[in-house]
Each structure stands twice: as C-alpha cells, then as structure tokens.
Amino acid sequence: MSGDGVERKESGVMRMRRRKWLTAGLVLILCGGLLAGCSPAVREEHPANIRIGVTVYDQYDTFVSQLIEKFNAYASEKEAESKVAINIETYNAADSQTTQNSQVETMLSDGCNVICVNLVDRTEPSVIIDMAEQSGVPVIFFNRELVEEDLERWDQLYYVGAKAFESGIMQGEIAVDVFKNNPQADKNGDGVFQYVVLEGEAGHQDAIVRTEYSVSTVIEEGVEMEKLSYAIANWNRAQAQTKMAQMLGEYGGEIELVLANNDDMALGAVDALKAAGIAQEQWPVIVGIDGTDVGLAAVKNGELAGTVYNDKEGQALAMLNLAYELSVGGSLSELGLEDGKYIRLPYAKIGPEDVADYE
Numbered sequence: 279m280s281g282d283g284v285e286r287k288e289s290g291v292m293r294m295r296r297r298k299w300l301t302a303g304l305v306l307i308l309c310g311g312l313l314a315g316c317s318p319a320v321r322e323e324h325p326a327n328i329r330i331g332v333t334v335y336d337q338y339d340t341f342v343s344q345l346i347e348k349f350n351a352y353a354s355e356k357e358a359e360s361k362v363a364i365n366i367e368t369y370n371a372a373d374s375q376t377t378q379n380s381q382v383e384t385m386l387s388d389g390c391n392v393i394c395v396n397l398v399d400r401t402e403p404s405v406i407i408d409m410a411e412q413s414g415v416p417v418i419f420f421n422r423e424l425v426e427e428d429l430e431r432w433d434q435l436y437y438v439g440a441k442a443f444e445s446g447i448m449q450g451e452i453a454v455d456v457f458k459n460n461p462q463a464d465k466n467g468d469g470v471f472q473y474v475v476l477e478g479e480a481g482h483q484d485a486i487v488r489t490e491y492s493v494s495t496v497i498e499e500g501v502e503m504e505k506l507s508y509a510i511a512n513w514n515r516a517q518a519q520t521k522m523a524q525m526l527g528e529y530g531g532e533i534e535l536v537l538a539n540n541d542d543m544a545l546g547a548v549d550a551l552k553a554a555g556i557a558q559e560q561w562p563v564i565v566g567i568d569g570t571d572v573g574l575a576a577v578k579n580g581e582l583a584g585t586v587y588n589d590k591e592g593q594a595l596a597m598l599n600l601a602y603e604l605s606v607g608g609s610l611s612e613l614g615l616e617d618g619k620y621i622r623l624p625y626a627k628i629g630p631e632d633v634a635d636y637e
C-alpha cells in the first residue's frame with residue numbers, strides 16, 4: 279500500500295516535473311517553431327538560388343524562340359545583379375498538350391519555384407493548373423492567352439502577353455496608308471482593296487483578333503475591302519508559302535493585299551511570289567506582325583510594306599521579373615500587373631523608316 283502511496287507521491291512529483299519539462303519543452307518547441315517559421319521566410323527572401331521551369335508550345339516558332347532567347351539573356355543579367363543563381367529548365371512541348379502536361383509534372387517534382395507555360399492548347403490549361411495548385415507553385419502563362427475563367431481559378435496564376443487587338447488595328451493602319459498614298463497598290467484601279475488573309479492557328483486569340491481588327495480598321499478608315507480568300511498557315515513560313523501559292527493559282531494578279539497574322543507567314547507569301555517568278559513591282563502589298571529579325575530585314579528591303587512590333591523584349595523582361603519576384607517571395611507591386619494577374623505590353627507600327635530603331 280505504502281509503496282503504492284510512495285509510488286503515487288513519486289509519480290505525482292514526477293508528473294509535476296514532467297509538466298515542467300513539458301512546459302519548458304513546449305516553450306522551446308514554440309520558440310523553435312517561431313524561429314523555424316522565421317528562418318525559412320528569411321531564407322526565402324534571400325535564396326541562394328532559384329529554379330524556373332519553362333515550356334514552349336513549339337521551339338521552332340520564330341517569335342517564341344526569340345522571346346525565350348531574350349528571357350535567358352535577362353535572367354543572366356538579373357543573376358549578376360541580384361547574386362541569386364537562376365537555374366532555368368526549358369522544355370519543348372512539340373505541339374502536344376499531353377507532353378506539356380508531363381513536362382510541368384517533371385518541373386514540379388524537380389522543385390521549380392515558378393513555371394512559365396506557353397500553352398499548346400489554350401483551352402486546356404486545367405491539368406497544369408490543378409498540379410501547380412496542389413504543389414503551391416505559381417504559373418505564368420505567356421503568349422498564348424487562356425480564357426479569363428481559367429486564369430481566375432487560382433490566385434497564383436498570371437499572364438504575360440500583348441494587347442492583340444492593337445496589333446490588328448496597327449496592321450490595318452499600315453495597309454490603309456499604303457493604299458491611300460500609292461495609287462499602284464490598287465492594281466485594277468477599282469477603288470477597292472482586294473485582299474487575302476494568312477491566318478495563324480484556328481482558335482488562337484492573336485489570330486482571331488488580328489484578322490478581325492485589321493480588316494475592320496481598313497474599312498473604318500474609309501477604304502472598301504473585298505475578301506478574295508483566306509488560309510490557315512499555323513504561324514509557319516513553309517505552310518504559308520504553300521497556301522499563298524494556291525491562292526495565287528486561283529486569283530493571281532487580283533490579289534492587292536496580303537494581311538498576314540505574323541511575319542513568318544508574310545515571308546511565306548514572299549517566298550511564293552518569288553517562286554512563281556512574279557516581279558516585285560507586281561506584288562500585292564504585304565503586311566506582317568512581330569518584327570522578328572527576318573521580318574525587319576524584309577521591311578527594310580521593301581518586300582513587306584510594314585510590320586507591327588510584338589515586344590518580345592518587354593514580354594521577356596516582364597516574365598523574368600515576375601518569375602524572379604514570385605520565386606524569392608518579393609513584391610509584385612512595381613511590376614504593373616493589371617487586376618493582379620495580367621501584364622500586357624503594347625505593340626508599335628514599323629515602316630521602312632522605323633526599322634533602324636529596332637535592329
């Protein structure tokens with residue numbers, strides 16, 4: 279019995295001691311927790327290195343590949359300036375959404391701090407959004423704009439691109455200027471601009487919006503338009519050459535204007551005209567969009583009447599700054615985000631006299 283009592287007494291003392299230890303332990307754990315809570319945050323603000331994952335819909339797309347080149351160049355500059363090592367993993371989705379989804383999965387398991395996605399199919403971002411949200415890793419979509427409802431699905435989703443409608447308006451303005459100032463542009467002298475369109479991908483927001491706005495701008499400026507034909511050439515020079523050759527076969531010299539949704543397709547039209555042996559004085563007016571290196575060269579030598587600058591430098595820099603701040607837990611307030619999610623860079627018109635400013 280007494281033994282029991284001693285035991286009980288001892289165990290009472292022990293319980294008190296244990297309680298004291300527990301309390302001390304808890305304090306330690308709490309402090310440790312607080313410290314631990316602080317230290318990663320401090321570390322996050324000044325990480326020694328960050329990892330950015332990038333996946334592009336097609337690495338052979340001229341504009342996208344030039345944009346990524348700039349992105350890498352800005353990352354090197356940022357690395358030198360910030361002393362934070364910036365590791366970039368880049369993948370080519372080669373036009374497959376399934377491939378792109380698994381690339382994102384790999385990037386997440388590799389521990390990327392942020393992922394930049396140039397969607398293959400802009401209507402299919404769900405798998406990527408779900409995976410990223412589960413891992414708590416922000417996503418910057420770029421160049422191929424998804425619908426607003428998808429971007430609203432999580433507060434760590436962003437979009438970097440350009441104001442597509444602006445490029446259509448500017449392309450239309452270039453065409454109108456040429457028509458009004460060069461009587462020979464109206465080859466048959468009927469006062470109507472007979473045109474064809476070389477379109478990017480079906481369903482791509484830039485393709486849809488550019489075509490719509492370029493044509494409506496010409497009409498609003500008081501020039502009557504007649505659409506002879508259009509063809510989808512997927513932003514691609516070789517495909518555009520084939521499509522333009524077919525349209526030339528059908529309409530020949532009736533075509534007075536080629537509105538191409540991008541420079542590569544405008545150059546495909548040039549290739550077709552050259553291949554058909556048509557003298558440059560007989561060519562229709564051709565206008566592109568992008569201001570890629572080859573596009574600028576073609577404006578300079580007069581093959582294109584003009585192009586519209588798609589600001590790859592601005593977009594690459596905006597994307598890099600956003601990716602960097604998201605990775606280091608920095609502030610986004612200076613980045614010019616619209617609605618906390620969008621960065622859209624403006625376009626600019628380029629005629630022969632402006633090319634030098636962009637080279």
Ligand code: GAL
Nearest residue numbers: 339341342422484513540568
């Ligand atoms: C557009 C660009 C095209 C093509 C496309 C790909 O903004 O003008 O040349 O790169 O994006 O999504």
